[in-house]
Amino acid sequence: MKKKLVSAIACMTVAASTLVGCTGSSAPADTAAPAETQTETPAAETKTEETKTEETASGDKVTLSIYTQYADDDTKVPYDYAVEQLKEAYPNVELNLIVQAQDDGQTLKTLAATGQLPDIYQASTDLINTFRESNQIMVLNDVAQSTGFLDKLYDANKDLAYAEDGNIYAFPFSGQEYVLWYYNKALFEENGLEVPKTYDDLLNCIEVFKGKGITPLALFGQEGWNTAAAYDVIATRYATGGIKALDEGTASVTDEGYVEAAKMMEKLVAAGLYQEDATTTNYDQASQKFLSGEAAMFINGQWYIEDATKELGDNVDWMFYPAADEASYEAGKAAFSGGGSASGFAVNPDSENAALAAEVAEFITEKYCEAKVMYRHNPLVALDTGKEPDSEYPAMMKKLSDTLPTITSTTKFTWGLTNSTFNDAIQSESQGLVSGQFTADEFVENVADAQ
């Protein structure tokens, strides 16, 4: 028995000393790491995040931490490109990538609350407004001037850079963005259907597709923004301001147009426009349904053009949103749902290298725009990059470019909304409508409460 006890205690001491030893040695191990592993392959770019350094004695190497997305091609390609370019322009700067979590800003807000905000971070409208109150976001007016950012910024995107108080808090890289109503051309042709112009046409399409066992429109309703967009594409047919006007308070959801839109949505849901389990469907499920031809239509941003074309080729296109009658359909062609949002790379003013971080943030923003144009075939970026894509734009993008000059009004994606109470309400209440278990009257009443 005694032996056991002794050995148990010995075990514990060993365990404890291992832990102490590790924590003690962790710091020097880090600083030693970066010197040894620097290769030119793109895979190594990601490894920069493994090699964290403080400012070490060797030269003036500076490591800036950056909090941004790094998961799919749309986020990886620009980041890798920017890092590569950064090495030439700022050889002394290294980035420590902190991959953004999809958690409604929980991580970033906690980091901010505990004084650990990264040097550079990707900030949404909501975060910019929150951090402005607590002075945790740097005013970038001067940097924007000196680096030539303002000269490159498209006129149409000026409002994305400036906050209400006239200051620049973040360098946007996305330009104006649009909600597109995608459809599978082949499926429509096979079933002898025309692209719907009115809701009556749409109801007819729903009936035909349902008869064939095809989901008319695959929605990823687990994400509130998609259901809000589904409401917005209808609402903008009745009141061009859509959810943007509701957010700004220039319109009320009890206005006739918005009520009618809710009623129409209720009717379309009852007819079976969306799949039955739409509210528990995630993006990948819905997207796969559309890409594999199990669903005829899909609502998503214009950034989906690249992926959709890759998979469906000529069989995919986008349509102008259907409306109550032909006249409003034609008139509505100029009013799109979606729009730009004041968001982009922001800088932590308390950073030790805040000035440098601001410059680097601007540099990265430019490179993001370039990569998006060149490799993602998305010309809808914030800046005039002067770059050409590495292959031709997809047909849907050309069609959108041709339409752009005629667009007279846009709304907002939910991440561009400024009233967070309304934002929360429109996301969940529109989801309620999609589920078919909440009435249009309930929708109007509850959104009005939140407005």
Added chain:
Amino acid sequence: MKKYMGNKLAIFLFVVPALAVFLIFDFIPIIQVFAYSFTDWNGLTIPNFTGLKNYLELFGDRVFYTSNRNQLIFAVIITVYQMFFATVFAITISDKKMKGRKFLRVAYFIPVILSVTVVCQLWGAILSGEGLLNKLFEAFGSDFRQNWLGDRYKAIYVIAFVNAWQWMGYQFALIVAGIKSIPSDYYEAARIDGCSNVKAHMKITIPLLAETYKFCLIISLTGGIKAFTEMNILTGGGPNKSTFTLTYMMYNAAFKKSNYGYGLAAASIMVIECMLIMLVINFIFREKDQKKEEERSRRKRSA
């Protein structure tokens, strides 16, 4: 003996490590949660004291009542499911005549080992509109297909089942460990008295494991009240917040609406609810404890 078991230094040394960690890393944060729930804090700025405003707003919030109802349903379902199956399986496994009992013991515990994400992904695939379950009903020619996770009223039951299914293994392991700590001569005595196996367990195992059961009851009920992750992955709280709980409300308010103070008010109510449940359970089990202690001292006296 009293002096022996009342050794002040020993008590101090035994209690201090746990208490210190608890005070620093649990209690201080909890106090802050309560304090901030009376403010308009957004997590970053200097909070302003707003009195009971958050609480009054909370009590007027439709979602607050949905959340409480959901928690209650959740707690009841997981308690009944877990305690029933855990007991049945634990007794079965402890029967040395049962073939393959070692294998079964590992199998029942497997869902606990997997991360919640994996389990929810699996059940999400089974329960979705075109999922396995609906297809099964179709295959049998039944039209009993349901929108399992998307129904405003029924989804919570389904989510509760998923949770109960995953964590049953844990209570199972606890009860198995409890049965093992019961000296086998108790059962032998019962067998000699002519008790059947089931009867022996009813008479010996369950009463002797009263503390373990009390504890299982507390973790199931409070687990129901604290539920969050399953909703977050399976339904995202929807449709239209129908599957919210107070933790979800807290999360939503704090991070989506930047209204931390309001979220912490919801969290505070939740902590109070959990505490009440623990006190009630302790109260119910108290009489038995006292009786046992009395009996013990009586035995001692007679000895």
Added chain:
Amino acid sequence: MHNEGKKSILHYVFVAFCWIYAAFSLYPLIWMLFYSFKTNQEIFVTNPFGFPWPLHYENYITAWTKYDVPLYFLNSLLVSVGTVALTIFCALLFSYATSRMVWKGRTFTRLFLGLGMFIPVQAIMIPVVKVVQNFHLMGTRWSLIFPYIAINLAFSCMVYYGFFKGIPMELEEAACMDGATIYQTFFMIIEPLVRPATVTLIIYIFLNAWNEFILANVVVGSIPALKTLPLGVLFFQGEFTTDWGGMGATMVIASFPAIIVYSIFSEQVESAMTIGGAVKG
């Protein structure tokens, strides 16, 4: 005894049920393994449940190259083992003092500590991180270990309390008569008796620490040298799309150690019991 035949039919039905339930419990393991070899299209549309063919083993390559798996693994292991050892140590002592020793306020102290079970991590996250900073633990593994101990402590103490309560008081009385100190009594006589609980708790605490994500992301998310395995999934979750197959591969990599720990310790439950029984006999 008069309806023996009927009883045995019921018995077989029951045994069959036990096995079906077991199969159902094992299925997620197989499903996860299949899943990790599929693409998004297979997972959601063409083949959600069947055998993956062709095998998309590149998911594992992606997972392996996206982040430093061995480093994250080591970090997870150190943090989990540290958490388990210290939590068990604290909880054992505390529960013994509150369940068997005699002093004023022991019930209150016990229930007070139970409070720790009820608070969701999301609610106390900001205060906890601030405490960690105030103790200058940031940048060390203790920044995770201490909060994890706090999270698991209340639960562990409750489990131990139940087990300690079930041990007859006579044991200490006998030890006292034999002249053992209270420390000897505890470590040599009482502690071995609750081994089944200890082993069960080791498994539970280890799993909790091993799978924890939220706190780890905030505390060590920006320190690459200290990141733990659950943070690996971040490399697969985009704003819109998620690489589910790659995530499956990550989860398989992360789950295997947990399964190994369980299979080792579940055997221990059995042998721990023999020790306990021997002492009592």
